[in-house]
Amino acid sequence: MKRAFYYKDGMKSSEAMDAQRKMYKKKMFLCRGVWHTPQTRARTNTIITPLIFFMIFFVNAQERLIDAYLPIISDTRIVPQPQEETALSEGYTLTESTVIYLLTDTPALRQAVETLQDDIQLRYGFRPPLEIGKTAQGIVIGQNSDKIASTLEPITQAEGYTLESSPTGITIIGSDERGAFYGVQSLRQMLGEEPTLRGVQVRDYPDHKLRIAMIYLDNQSEAVNDKLIPILAQHKINTVLVMSNYIQWDSAPALHVPQGATKEQARHLVDLARLNLIEPIPLLETLGHTEWLFANNQNRDLLQDPSVPKPWVYDPLNPRTYQVLFPIFDELFELFEPNYIHVGHDEVRNVHPFPSSPAGLQLGFGQLFLQDTQKLHSYLQTKNIRTMIWQDELLSAEVQPLFSQFPKDLIVTSWNYYPAADYKDLTTLQQGGFEVIGSSWKDSDNIRAYALDGKTKNAFGMLQTRWTGYFGNAEVIHGQYDQIYSYLVAANDFWNTEAEPLEDAAIRFRLLWLGLDDTRQRAGTPVDISAYGNVELNQGFIGLDNEYKLDGILEPQRFSGTMFIINKAVALQGTHRRAEAYPQVVDIALNASAGSLAFLHTTPWSTSAGTEIGAYLVHYDDGTTERIPLIYGTNISTWTDTNVSSINLLQGWSGETANGLPVAINAFFWTNPKPNSVIERLEFISNKGLASPVLLGLTVLE
């Protein structure tokens, strides 16, 4: 079966394998003890199957590892990190006789308990029954008002809870319904591989009263929000700000666009949020950002200058403006039954001049902004709804002098997307008499710093914004994934402003989103590709000087849960002068069957997301091939991109170059459609663009 073929450099496969063997032996000597304990390593002769026999025979230079893959997140960490957590020597063991006792039955708590039952069943194969309104030994879930006996001092803060796991049972006591709900979410995260839970006492409560995540509502809402809402709730987000411009309003059928959500879809979202104890706040952009009001070329008479090519701001001096707007607000009231409505009012002057009518110019921007805010606020007040607006125009030179004339119960969401020690706008707004909500974005340093400053300044809450466009909900996890997993970073920091940073948010969210059962270790064989290598990792990467060496990746060598042998990398040809001399194609001998292949790879330069930059061409011993395209931004990205832009991208290794540049190398898992066939070789191919591929590690997983 073993075929001789020639590599691009003229080396025969057997010669290559010999070289590989030499390198491998050297590596194992160096790595022995670093890699594995004797308990976790198994020689190939410990498990003999025909499949593995092939691997012994063909990947003869490598060593099979029983734990070549370990679950990426196998911890039982509670996220957000609790305020107080004390370890006990022993915890509770779940058994088939365990019963869950829920003292006060509510739809949300019932639903939370059901997810807990599901989790236990999935992991341990049995489903603890639920009993309502009584308590005994087992898992007890109640609230302060239920007067449950506990060794822990009751939590008094709203939404707080205590949780104790000891050999005698688990007790969760919330200060209120949300507290009990969050206690259950924490317990769900404590379920590990074994049914014996860690012993712990938790006292927990939020630093921020409102912990808001901004989400979108479009005709693909269910595909994203039905999954997203429970994940947000699990991480103790208690409010969503729902971009609502394009709901298909009954009162304005001419504004309907096909991508807009129906009212049924909106209602579904509201119900789902409330079932998860998440309060929805609709965001209807008014004054500025009102393209939606002019959709389908409607309402152009509401512009001060009807000739503008891209309508953006309505005319607050035109009475008909409010004849159109107020019925839409009425529908919002009916649909959301909200306590707050966000009316936008940001970036009013970003697109076309405003004011532009003679009357508008005479009044000036400040007065127009004030009058419109007052009008909307008055209308919302009649329904006992508080008004939220953005801060940027409010703080402008024309508006700020009018602060005293604005309603004082206005809540201002103050966006600032940069890390800072002091978010001064919060102070300015508070001095102006407003309640404020800090609004962060995807930079984890920004989220963390803002949450802390918001707590220091006693902000009304924190808002994690997301700017992914009004439509295209279904695509956000690709291309803009960093805006999605940032929800978890925000949840962690908004709840506990002194929590440890959540470094693994991208992978955590991915596992939750994809519902991956990542609890199983897998055997496999790391492949030593150094015989084909042309880039020394203890020297500057791809022709750079030694300040840019990636030696940090040489140890340890388990990335994205997978063991790799990393020594030299294989770089392919590209258009950059530093990549021109590399080969366009490199053949890598494998001679192994595989359930999947794990690649650790990158590109020195970036290109547009979706560009095919090269491929792995899998050659089976039966003469057939499988092509694995390398799609930039989907399964490979550049080493300096430390954000994870697609849910498909797994950050294998992240670290720094010798001179401190943050870098990351992606892992990519490919499931082999022909696991019983032997893969003779891989052709590693470059399309010779700027983003030329570089392979650092390869592992065959069974």
Place this chain on the structure above:
Amino acid sequence: MTSIAQTTLEFWTISLSPTFDAYINETIALYEAQHPDANVVWIDKTGEQIGFDLLNAVQSSNAPEVININVPMLLDYVEQGLMLPITGQFDERIYFERMLSSLQINKEIYGLPWYVAPPVVMKNREVFSRANLDPNTTTQTLEQLISSAKKIKETTGIYGYYPNILAQALLYRFLEAGLPVLSEDGFTAVFNSPEHQVFFGEQIELLQQDIFPSEALLTGYGGAIERYGSGNLAMLISGPQFLTRIKESAPQIYANTQVSPYPLGAGQVIHSPLMLLCIPAKSEYSKEALDFALFVTSHERQVAFSKLTAIFPSTARAATDPFFTTLPANPTPEDQARAVIAQELQYAKDLTMDLPNSSDLFQYFQKQIEAAFFGYKTPQEALDDAVRFWNAKL
């Protein structure tokens, strides 16, 4: 009866129709009259459309002869091998040296400069008067401009300065100040020297002292025009085309506007986005194409074009035309701008850089300078970090 063999020259422009139909058609008619064998077919496209269509046309061997693009597009197309070098095939002395050098990539010239609109300083005379400052003599250098802005803010409460320093704009400001961004071979970023740090640090101090509004960093330069138009900015540094907008939306401010030259720094350059004409590598009649492009960019045709809108010529001779050099008795701000810019043209250069992964580089640079402006990093840390990233990619 004799027939003349026709050479069809396809000429693509960006967004000139219908506003300039008469001018372009007249130019073509004049050219065809001088070249009876030429048949120029003009096609106007949007900026978004032109790149896509060019790729398709090249792939189907149907490339146009002459195409009107900007410098960033040129860099992109040259990298893809789509453009023809024309070095040594025309008299380079016709064009302003700095503008022509904007089109030089790897020692080859890839186009003819067509038109530019260099910035000027527009001043609100009424605010200057309230600050007891003479608008004619107080902004010849950046230092003077900032000093005036400080006095204006102090005495009137109105911002005088609104810098354009987001992302690559700060790099242009470095170059204008005579501070290099790259090493001579272009392979190393060098914008973290002590001199760069001082220049950048001064801008940070100005923000901290509230000499310019933080919205300059948050919402970009568009806010400057709005502020100036509403009387809340004493000086607007901008291209002359915005005078038209101010004339329409804020006639009182327009009437009070005095136009001064852009302060020239030690770099002796003024960043001016440039429109150009170039010839695709697969153009069927490249020689005739160059001849037509030279005609379109000739001083006569450029002066005629400049009379229609606020654009300025790339040829030294056109800039000496009385249209630019002679002011009417009571010059409007637009008249003033015309005369001021005619003097600036010799310094006008499109400073767009030819960089691999330029959007990544600028994005990273932007993030670093924002961190410094908002106090999260020192100027030195921010510039060092950006240089380290750039050097990983250059």
